[in-house]
Amino acid sequence: MNKLTIIKIGGNVIDDPKSLDLFLADFAKRTEPTILVHGGGKIATQIGNQLGIEARMVDGRRITDAETLDLVTMVYGGLVNKKIVAQLQANGINAIGLTGADGNSMLAKKRPVKEIDYGFVGDVVPEGVNINLLVSLLNQGIRPVFCALTHDGQGNMLNTNADTIASVLAVALSKSFDVELVYCFEQPGVLSDFESKTVIPVLDPDNYHEYKNSGIINSGMIPKLDNAFDALNAGVGQVRIIHFSSLNNNQSGTIIQL
Amino acid sequence: MNKLTIIKIGGNVIDDPKSLDLFLADFAKRTEPTILVHGGGKIATQIGNQLGIEARMVDGRRITDAETLDLVTMVYGGLVNKKIVAQLQANGINAIGLTGADGNSMLAKKRPVKEIDYGFVGDVVPEGVNINLLVSLLNQGIRPVFCALTHDGQGNMLNTNADTIASVLAVALSKSFDVELVYCFEQPGVLSDFESKTVIPVLDPDNYHEYKNSGIINSGMIPKLDNAFDALNAGVGQVRIIHFSSLNNNQSGTIIQL
Numbered sequence: 001m002n003k004l005t006i007i008k009i010g011g012n013v014i015d016d017p018k019s020l021d022l023f024l025a026d027f028a029k030r031t032e033p034t035i036l037v038h039g040g041g042k043i044a045t046q047i048g049n050q051l052g053i054e055a056r057m058v059d060g061r062r063i064t065d066a067e068t069l070d071l072v073t074m075v076y077g078g079l080v081n082k083k084i085v086a087q088l089q090a091n092g093i094n095a096i097g098l099t100g101a102d103g104n105s106m107l108a109k110k111r112p113v114k115e116i117d118y119g120f121v122g123d124v125v126p127e128g129v130n131i132n133l134l135v136s137l138l139n140q141g142i143r144p145v146f147c148a149l150t151h152d153g154q155g156n157m158l159n160t161n162a163d164t165i166a167s168v169l170a171v172a173l174s175k176s177f178d179v180e181l182v183y184c185f186e187q188p189g190v191l192s193d194f195e196s197k198t199v200i201p202v203l204d205p206d207n208y209h210e211y212k213n214s215g216i217i218n219s220g221m222i223p224k225l226d227n228a229f230d231a232l233n234a235g236v237g238q239v240r241i242i243h244f245s246s247l248n249n250n251q252s253g254t255i256i257q258l
Numbered sequence: 259m260n261k262l263t264i265i266k267i268g269g270n271v272i273d274d275p276k277s278l279d280l281f282l283a284d285f286a287k288r289t290e291p292t293i294l295v296h297g298g299g300k301i302a303t304q305i306g307n308q309l310g311i312e313a314r315m316v317d318g319r320r321i322t323d324a325e326t327l328d329l330v331t332m333v334y335g336g337l338v339n340k341k342i343v344a345q346l347q348a349n350g351i352n353a354i355g356l357t358g359a360d361g362n363s364m365l366a367k368k369r370p371v372k373e374i375d376y377g378f379v380g381d382v383v384p385e386g387v388n389i390n391l392l393v394s395l396l397n398q399g400i401r402p403v404f405c406a407l408t409h410d411g412q413g414n415m416l417n418t419n420a421d422t423i424a425s426v427l428a429v430a431l432s433k434s435f436d437v438e439l440v441y442c443f444e445q446p447g448v449l450s451d452f453e454s455k456t457v458i459p460v461l462d463p464d465n466y467h468e469y470k471n472s473g474i475i476n477s478g479m480i481p482k483l484d485n486a487f488d489a490l491n492a493g494v495g496q497v498r499i500i501h502f503s504s505l506n507n508n509q510s511g512t513i514i515q516l
Binding site: 047050051052070073074075076077078079081082083085086087089090094095096097098099101102103104132133136137140142149151153154155156157 | 305308309310328331332333334335336337339340341343344345347348352353354355356357359360361362390391394395398400407409411412413414415
């Protein structure tokens with residue numbers, strides 16, 4: 001099978017134009033088929049403040065009411081996504097920006113209301129990925145660039161976690177490609193010591209369990225790592241968590257393996 | 259050659275959710291290959307006002323400085339485009355939203371500064387259209403939905419007139435398809451009498467010249483009609499100007515012919 005790399009870039013990198021430019025230049029040096037997934041960054045909150053749309057967070061997650069949905073659709077799907085796509089075009093990469101609605105590339109389900117009503121938030125599964133479209137684009141040398149938006153097939157956009165979009169794409173496409181999933185963020189990898197920036201080079205289910213139990217791996221990293229192990233269990237070839245400046249250094253960061 | 263219809267929908271329809279829903283339902287009833295091009299409507303100005311971005315117009319054209327470019331990239335490329343795409347998906351149409359940067363679908367040149375500096379405004383020609391990508395999407399049963407944004411290949415998005423995008427697409431694709439270009443707006447066609455809404459059923463270069471000289475066709479309509487005649491001269495099969503509620507009525511509106 002051909003190799004495919006799915007790279008997720010976090011919001012903190014999006015927020016800093018210099019970091020983003022450096023990352024996109026590295027991204028453009030890669031020649032194999034690649035899909036980019038990007039978070040939104042703080043700019044949605046900033047523009048929301050200017051528009052009088054208050055960010056409502058529960059357990060670190062944004063509650064997406066109708067006006068917040070419009071806000072993130074504008075900012076993630078318009079401003080951020082198109083800036084990245086235009087910059088990649090300038091770097092010689094034929095990128096195409098996608099929300100899940102575009103080409104029905106990722107169909108989601110609105111999250112059911114339980115204790116918390118998250119609003120217009122989408123939960124995604126590999127079965128919702130339009131594999132044919134993505135394979136067709138990749139075969140034409142085009143690089144899909146996903147933002148953190150999906151749709152419900154009933155006319156509503158849905159705000160969707162970018163880490164999850166990346167892992168769901170990785171699982172869905174592992175039927176057609178040998179997929180590597182790479183999470184890029186502002187740390188050099190998963191850290192065993194935050195002060196000294198000591199990177200855990202390899203995480204497997206056993207030492208992950210120990211690091212969690214001892215509290216060394218913190219709560220912000222756990223959903224990302226749970227996603228990573230889920231992806232491996234579902235057929236993804238390799239998962240790495242790296243600093244955004246180390247995209248083309250295969251020795252860097254943390255490798256997650258079974 | 260296969261038939262292809264390129265339909266441009268104006269900003270006034272975008273501004274009215276009920277009109278837009280009706281139009282999109284009609285659009286979804288069509289079965290042949292179709293591309294939709296949409297204007298932006300007043301919502302960019304409204305959101306700009308809330309964000310303290312003043313609309314600067316010269317001769318009815320918006321001056322696009324850097325912050326206005328961000329505004330229209332958000333609103334046209336994000337909010338408006340994705341609402342249309344999600345609604346079409348709900349209507350059973352596999353739409354894909356595109357700016358000119360996406361898949362390098364329409365490369366433009368930043369308008370040179372002469373008496374007026376229009377800022378980040380793009381001028382487009384048929385040679386800038388990525389025909390291969392559009393043919394590939396259409397062959398997969400996907401309907402491209404263009405907003406009024408292109409790019410310069412150097413990392414900048416460019417604000418671009420939607421009427422012109424539609425006619426340039428029509429000309430470029432007339433090499434591969436028998437193209438009909440349809441402009442939908444809030445009047446029943448090109449009018450000879452505004453009060454009685456009397457439609458001119460057919461416009462050719464001769465009677466167009468007379469209507470212009472007599473002042474019956476007004477200045478707002480002239481660029482649209484000049485575009486239409488240019489498109490016919492460059493190989494487009496037919497151009498029609500119709501009311502947005504008459505999309506599937508072949509007898510309505512004004513036919514432009516050579």
